[in-house]
Amino acid sequence: MLQLAHVHHVAVICSDYEASKRFYTEVLGLKVVREVYRAERESYKLDLALGEQYLIELFSFPAPPPRVSQPEAAGLRHLAFAVPNLDAALAELDRLQIAHEPVRTDEYTGKRFSFFFDPDGLPLELYEV
Missing domain, CATH: 3.10.180.10 (2,3-Dihydroxybiphenyl 1,2-Dioxygenase, domain 1)
Incomplete structure (x- = not known):
């Protein structure tokens, strides 16, 4: 059996980075831990926390395919x-x-x-x- 300690984070890929960033920070109130732009992937990665708990990695990619949700x-x-x-x-x-x-x-x-x-x-x- 694996020795899992806890869930570390959830990764979310968004289609509109600025809209999702506003939603997760201004509506849900998550705080930004780190934001980086990865030029080689044309992708942002935004690390978000709820209180002191690292929780969500928000990614943007060019033209991500839709997913049933x-x-x-x-x-x-x-x-x-x-x-x-x-x-x-x-x-x-x-x-x-x-x-x-x-x-x-x-x-x-x-x-x-x-x-x-x-x-x-x-x-x-x-x-x-």
């Missing part, structure tokens, strides 16, 4: 963020005019959650803890 599609399902108050988080999304799905309740834990999407349609979840 509905929460129930095969492959990576979604990226989930814990929130202390789901209603407050959804109100903030409403204020920012970011659409979200109706609130659902996890049938096993009784916890409430909702999905919304990043600028490329990547499903993101807010999970009330």
Whole structure:
């Protein structure tokens, strides 16, 4: 068995780097750890943290192919963020005019959650803890 310690990061490839950078930093509130432009790949790499936890690597590439991204599609399902108050988080999304799905309740834990999407349609979840 592998001796895994924890998830280190999630890598996301975006189609519009500036729009995604704004979304992840200004809407989600992630902080920039490092931003580099890799000329040989015509690609930006933006390292983002949530609090002190390194979390997301945001990449841009010229003309990335589209990917199916509905929460129930095969492959990576979604990226989930814990929130202390789901209603407050959804109100903030409403204020920012970011659409979200109706609130659902996890049938096993009784916890409430909702999905919304990043600028490329990547499903993101807010999970009330």
